[in-house]
Amino acid sequence: MADHILRAIAADRGIRMVAVETTVSTRYACRRHGLSYLTTTLLGRAMAGGLLLASSMKTAQGRVTLRVQCGGPLRGLTVDAGRDGAVRGYVAVPGLELDLAPEGQFDLARAVGSGHLQITRDEGHGNPLQSTVELVSGAIGDDLAAYLFHSEQTPSAVFVGEHITSKGIRCCGGVLVQVLPKAANEPALVDLLQRECSAVENFSQQLAAHQGNMAALLQSLFNNLNPQPLAAPQPVRFHCRCTTSRCLAALELLGIHQLEEMIDEDGGAEMNCHFCGEVYRFSAADLQGVIHGLVANGVKPG
Numbered sequence: 311m312a313d314h315i316l317r318a319i320a321a322d323r324g325i326r327m328v329a330v331e332t333t334v335s336t337r338y339a340c341r342r343h344g345l346s347y348l349t350t351t352l353l354g355r356a357m358a359g360g361l362l363l364a365s366s367m368k369t370a371q372g373r374v375t376l377r378v379q380c381g382g383p384l385r386g387l388t389v390d391a392g393r394d395g396a397v398r399g400y401v402a403v404p405g406l407e408l409d410l411a412p413e414g415q416f417d418l419a420r421a422v423g424s425g426h427l428q429i430t431r432d433e434g435h436g437n438p439l440q441s442t443v444e445l446v447s448g449a450i451g452d453d454l455a456a457y458l459f460h461s462e463q464t465p466s467a468v469f470v471g472e473h474i475t476s477k478g479i480r481c482c483g484g485v486l487v488q489v490l491p492k493a494a495n496e497p498a499l500v501d502l503l504q505r506e507c508s509a510v511e512n513f514s515q516q517l518a519a520h521q522g523n524m525a526a527l528l529q530s531l532f533n534n535l536n537p538q539p540l541a542a543p544q545p546v547r548f549h550c551r552c553t554t555s556r557c558l559a560a561l562e563l564l565g566i567h568q569l570e571e572m573i574d575e576d577g578g579a580e581m582n583c584h585f586c587g588e589v590y591r592f593s594a595a596d597l598q599g600v601i602h603g604l605v606a607n608g609v610k611p612g
């Protein structure tokens with residue numbers, strides 16, 4: 311089954327759960343950006359995390375931007391995820407490879423190092439909300455849980471994981487579990503959630519076992535909480551919003567003088583989309599066209 315996200319409610323409507331599979335999207339990002347297995351893991355987890363956060367946006371055009379700024383050799387990553395299931399993202403050092411950690415796992419903590427996680431929530435009608443927390447582990451899941459606790463004061467757990475073999479990415483995804491605000495003052499429920507979450511062992515293995523069926527994954531992880539899907543699974547895909555016309559609009563902002571310089575010095579312009587790696591090339595004639603458009607709209611050179 312293609313990538314999908316599933317929202318559910320559990321424990322007599324006191325707990326919300328979201329599960330997302332991002333296998334196909336992560337494979338696509340890996341190809342598009344030429345990612346190493348290490349950076350595939352980090353971007354895959356961050357894309358799953360972004361989609362989990364975006365699932366609670368109120369409007370259909372609601373989006374979450376997740377930015378890791380860090381001192382480790384990864385240097386940083388950015389993910390943009392929508393309530394509509396579209397996700398895109400990139401890392402600062404795509405080919406980064408490090409020795410495995412002593413347990414034979416990717417050394418995510420070393421790759422990321424210390425730094426910050428910045429989350430921007432934008433419902434699409436202005437005034438995006440931004441919040442920054444210090445990274446607690448670098449493995450993304452606990453960092454997102456720390457952000458949720460800090461920004462919403464609701465006890466939450468975030469599991470992210472993947473299964474990668476010598477053949478590539480076999481699966482990738484995540485689960486968010488959160489006490490709903492109206493139930494956040496019920497100690498028994500908070501205790502129950504903590505107990506159930508700490509009983510989850512080897513999330514990546516469970517994800518792999520229930521690949522293609524996030525409802526079954528939630529059931530298997532949290533059988534005692536009786537999760538009930540709220541709606542049919544929603545498709546998820548790697549999708550970038552960059553277009554030629556958006557690039558042309560960005561060129562317009564440079565102004566006539568700078569566009570003329572680009573024509574003289576470079577004979578055109580090349581723009582790279584960080585999010586998807588697409589390259590847009592504009593000839594001198596294209597840039598001349600942008601200048602004509604500006605002049606026709608009364609923009610003065612300089």
Ligand SMILES: [Zn+2]
Nearest residue numbers: 550552583586
């Ligand atoms: Zn793009």
